[in-house]
Every structure is written in C-alpha cells, then in structure tokens.
Amino acid sequence: MNHTILYVIGAVLYIVGAPFLGCLMDGVERKLSARMQGRIGPPVLQPWYDFIKLLNKQVVTVDRAQFFILMSYLVLMVMSGAMFFSGNDLLMTFFVLSTTGTFLYFAAIVPSSPYSSMAASRELIQEVCYEPAVLLLSVGFYLATGTFNARAVFTQNTSLVMFLPGFLAAYLFAMIIKLRISPFDVSTSHHAHQELVQGVTTEMGARNLALFKLAEWYEMVFLYGVVAIFILNSSPVSILAAVLVDLAVFFCFVLIDNTNARVKWENMLGLSWAVTGLCSGVNLLILMMIR
Amino acid sequence: MGKVKKSPWLLHYDGSSCNGCDIEVLATLTPVYDAERFGVVNTGDPLQADILMITGGINQQNAPVVKQLYDQMPRPKVVVAVGTCACSGGVFRECYNMLGGADSTIPIDIYVPGCAARPESIMDGIMKAVELFQKRSDEHDRYEKEHKGEAGPVDPNINTARDKVRMKEMKGAADV
Numbered sequence: 517m518n519h520t521i522l523y524v525i526g527a528v529l530y531i532v533g534a535p536f537l538g539c540l541m542d543g544v545e546r547k548l549s550a551r552m553q554g555r556i557g558p559p560v561l562q563p564w565y566d567f568i569k570l571l572n573k574q575v576v577t578v579d580r581a582q583f584f585i586l587m588s589y590l591v592l593m594v595m596s597g598a599m600f601f602s603g604n605d606l607l608m609t610f611f612v613l614s615t616t617g618t619f620l621y622f623a624a625i626v627p628s629s630p631y632s633s634m635a636a637s638r639e640l641i642q643e644v645c646y647e648p649a650v651l652l653l654s655v656g657f658y659l660a661t662g663t664f665n666a667r668a669v670f671t672q673n674t675s676l677v678m679f680l681p682g683f684l685a686a687y688l689f690a691m692i693i694k695l696r697i698s699p700f701d702v703s704t705s706h707h708a709h710q711e712l713v714q715g716v717t718t719e720m721g722a723r724n725l726a727l728f729k730l731a732e733w734y735e736m737v738f739l740y741g742v743v744a745i746f747i748l749n750s751s752p753v754s755i756l757a758a759v760l761v762d763l764a765v766f767f768c769f770v771l772i773d774n775t776n777a778r779v780k781w782e783n784m785l786g787l788s789w790a791v792t793g794l795c796s797g798v799n800l801l802i803l804m805m806i807r
Numbered sequence: 808m809g810k811v812k813k814s815p816w817l818l819h820y821d822g823s824s825c826n827g828c829d830i831e832v833l834a835t836l837t838p839v840y841d842a843e844r845f846g847v848v849n850t851g852d853p854l855q856a857d858i859l860m861i862t863g864g865i866n867q868q869n870a871p872v873v874k875q876l877y878d879q880m881p882r883p884k885v886v887v888a889v890g891t892c893a894c895s896g897g898v899f900r901e902c903y904n905m906l907g908g909a910d911s912t913i914p915i916d917i918y919v920p921g922c923a924a925r926p927e928s929i930m931d932g933i934m935k936a937v938e939l940f941q942k943r944s945d946e947h948d949r950y951e952k953e954h955k956g957e958a959g960p961v962d963p964n965i966n967t968a969r970d971k972v973r974m975k976e977m978k979g980a981a982d983v
C-alpha cells in the first residue's frame with residue numbers, strides 16, 4: 517500500500533517535473549556544445565525563452581490536423597513516461613513509446629510538404645533502427661528479474677548492469693538514434709548544417725513547434741530514466757550511482773554530437789541492427805544459458 | 808506578454824550578393840563573434856523565423872522568392888538588410904536585371920551598411936532588430952487585449968493574398 521503511493525508520486529513528479537528538467541538538460545546541452553566549440557554559448561535557460569517566444573508567435577498552420585496529431589504525440593509521450601516512472605510494465609511502456617513515434621510521423625506527413633514528408637519517412641526508419649534494442653531490453657529485463665515490472669529493480673541485490681551489459685550498450689546506441697544526436701540525426705537536426713535542415717519540424721511553427729519541444733523534453737527525461745534501471749538496486753546508494761551514470765552518459769552524448777557528421781540512413785540501419793544483434797543477442801544467449 | 812527578444816531566430820536569404828556579406832553573416836556565428844550567446848539560431852525555415860536577414864540586391868529572379876519568404880514568416884517579424892547591396896543595390900544597382908535594394912520588394916526595418924558589412928555591425932543590426940521584435944510583439948499583445956474577440960491586427964505591410972482578403976472583409980464589415 518505504502519509503495520503504491522510512492523509509485524503514484526513517481527508518475528506525478530514526472531508529469532510535473534519532466535518539462536523543467538528536460539528544458540534544463542536541453543539548455544545545458546547547448547551550453548556544453550558551445551563550450552566544446554570554443555564559444556560562450558546561449559544562457560542555460562535559452563530553451564525556455566525559445567518556448568515562451570514560440571507561444572507568442574502568430575499561428576500559421578499548413579494543416580489543422582497537425583495540432584491535434586502533435587497533441588496526441590505529446591499525450592502518449594507523457595503517458596509512456598508516467599507508466600515507466602510509476603514502475604509499470606516495461607514492455608507495455610515501450611509499446612506506447614513506439615506509438616508516439618508513429619504520431620510524430622503523421623504530424624510530419626500531413627502538411628504534404630516535400631521536406632517534411634522526406635523527414636517523416638526517415639523518422640520511421642529511425643524507429644525501425646532503435647525499436648529492436650528497446651524491445652529486446654524488456655526481454656532481457658524479464659530474464660534477469662522474472663517480471664516485466666520496472667519497479668522490480670528495487671528488490672534486486674545487485675544492479676542489473678551485471679547481468680545485462682550487452683543490453684545497456686545496445687540501449688545506449690538506440691538512445692543516440694532516438695534522441696536524434698549526430699551521426700544519427702537523419703530525420704531532424706538541431707543544428708542548421710545538414711542537408712535536411714529542420715526535418716520533421718519543417719512545417720511546424722509557433723504553437724506546434726512548442727508542443728514538439730515539450731514532447732522532446734518529456735522524452736529526454738524518460739529515456740535517461742531507463743538508463744537508471746540498469747544501475748538501481750535495493751540499496752539507496754545506487755540512486756546516487758544512477759544519477760552519476762546518467763550525467764556521464766549525457767556528457768558522452770554531447771561529445772558524440774559535436775564530433776560526428778550525419779551518416780546515410782542505410783549505414784544507420786545496418787549499424788544499429790549489427791550493434792543490437794551482437795550486444796543484445798550475445799547477452800541474451802548467455803542469460804538463457806546461466807538460467 | 809513574455810520576453811520574446813531573448814530568442815531571435817534568423818532566416819538568412821542570399822539575394823544576388825557577391826557572397827562577401829554571406830560569409831560575414833556566417834562569421835557572426837563562429838566562436839569569435841558567437842551570435843548564439845544572444846539566443847540567435849540560424850534556422851533554415853521561414854515558418855520558425857523571427858528575423859529575416861537579406862544579403863545582396865534583388866533581381867527579377869529572386870524577387871518572388873524574397874516576397875514569399877517574407878509572407879511565410881509568422882508575425883511579429885523584423886527584416887534586416889545586410890550590406891550595401893541589400894540596402895540600395897550597391898555595385899550591381901545599374902545592372903539590367905536589378906530591381907534595387909531589398910526594400911524594392913519587401914519592407915525593411917534595419918539597414919546594416921558596409922561592403923562587406925562587418926560582423927560587428929551585423930551583430931549591432933541583430934540587436935536593433937531584436938528590440939524592434941520585442942516592441943512589435945508587445946504591440947501585438949496590447950492590440951489583442953484591447954480588441955478581444957475581434958479580427959486580428961492588420962499589418963500595414965500587407966502582402967499575402969489572404970491578408971488582403973481579410974482586409975476587404977473588415978472594410979465590408981465597417982461599411983455595414
């Protein structure tokens with residue numbers, strides 16, 4: 517009973533706090549990138565200023581349906597995150613997450629603009645790339661803990677990373693694709709130096725773009741949260757360890773973003789499946805053997 | 808409402824420039840000048856841009872393009888002409904295909920002189936544009952507040968066909 521309340525608190529904290537945390541992470545990322553390039557960089561709160569600005573702009577929409585679809589995208593994203601942070605079924609959570617990807621695809625394809633449509637199909641390819649790693653992760657999780665419930669990590673004596681190092685590697689790789697970090701920012705880039713500049717957000721302006729950003733912040737917090745389940749165990753010290761690991765991963769991702777150029781989607785597909793197959797596959801085999 | 812001036816997103820359009828000014832515009836984004844510290848983002852998308860930055864003069868071929876880019880930008884918006892060419896046509900002014908500076912086609916708010924315009928003066932132009940951007944946003948909000956429920960404010964620089972239709976409708980409504 518006591519625990520149920522804790523899980524509800526987890527979900528509520530996520531719904532309320534994730535936008536702020538995500539926004540802050542976004543700001544720190546931009547600042548860190550700038551420092552890596554020898555620039556001063558924007559203020560840490562810059563994404564927040566951008567968000568406010570976007571809400572103040574005149575709404576010009578190519579297709580009215582886009583707002584509704586983006587709204588569904590946001591709601592589903594919040595839902596999957598809340599399901600995860602309340603310690604629910606991991607498999608179900610990831611299924612909802614895949615659905616959000618499809619909504620983003622629809623949001624990009626309804627205005628039928630050539631650039632947006634191209635980015636939309638690339639977004640689908642990105643989904644094909646990261647999906648296996650994410651779904652296999654729940655299988656590995658089940659084999660290691662005997663349940664799909666994410667809250668099971670708190671009853672483990674050792675961190676899951678001991679059993680699932682391959683899954684962690686594959687998941688981190690998938691995360692680079694999911695967060696659209698170069699070299700895998702095939703569908704949308706945050707920087708204006710790629711052949712398909714604004715990608716899926718080409719036809720999103722003002723309010724719609726703000727919605728997209730908000731969903732991105734929710735997504736970011738959720739994805740970094742999933743990293744934590746590899747580290748967390750029954751001892752409270754593991755919480756600190758999980759935070760530190762998340763920070764390290766965050767830093768590495770910014771570094772990767774700044775040192776790589778975009779790859780072709782064919783390479784992304786091949787590479788991601790190879791990494792998933794190798795890391796997750798071998799890990800899965802070993803897990804099944806020792807069980 | 809809100810401090811929109813902290814987040815100016817630029818759209819850079821290269822008219823018929825010699826590319827001298829374009830290189831200077833890009834130079835403002837490099838570590839030496841780092842325009843991003845003021846929140847400037849060089850977006851390639853008119854739908855997301857706040858400030859239109861034009862380099863080079865306008866000729867027969869790019870006039871419709873510039874006009875369309877301007878129309879596609881949501882309000883409030885500010886236009887900056889960078890370099891002598893964009894201000895007046897510059898050295899290309901007398902060419903047979905030239906219409907003149909950027910103001911021959913769309914309304915310009917800020918003129919940044921120089922051939923090529925120095926990054927410092929471009930930054931200065933951006934900062935001026937940012938102030939204007941905030942002012943327009945405030946005006947827009949005030950209007951919205953005073954005229955709640957009515958049709959939106961009509962920009963004196965009306966260009967889109969839709970705006971013209973709306974203007975006619977509003978006139979018609981006033982006549983009745």
Ligand code: SF4
Pocket residue numbers: 823824825826827828829862863889890891892893897898921922923924
């Ligand atoms: S102002 Fe000078 S440098 Fe700039 S585009 Fe014109 S000719 Fe080139």
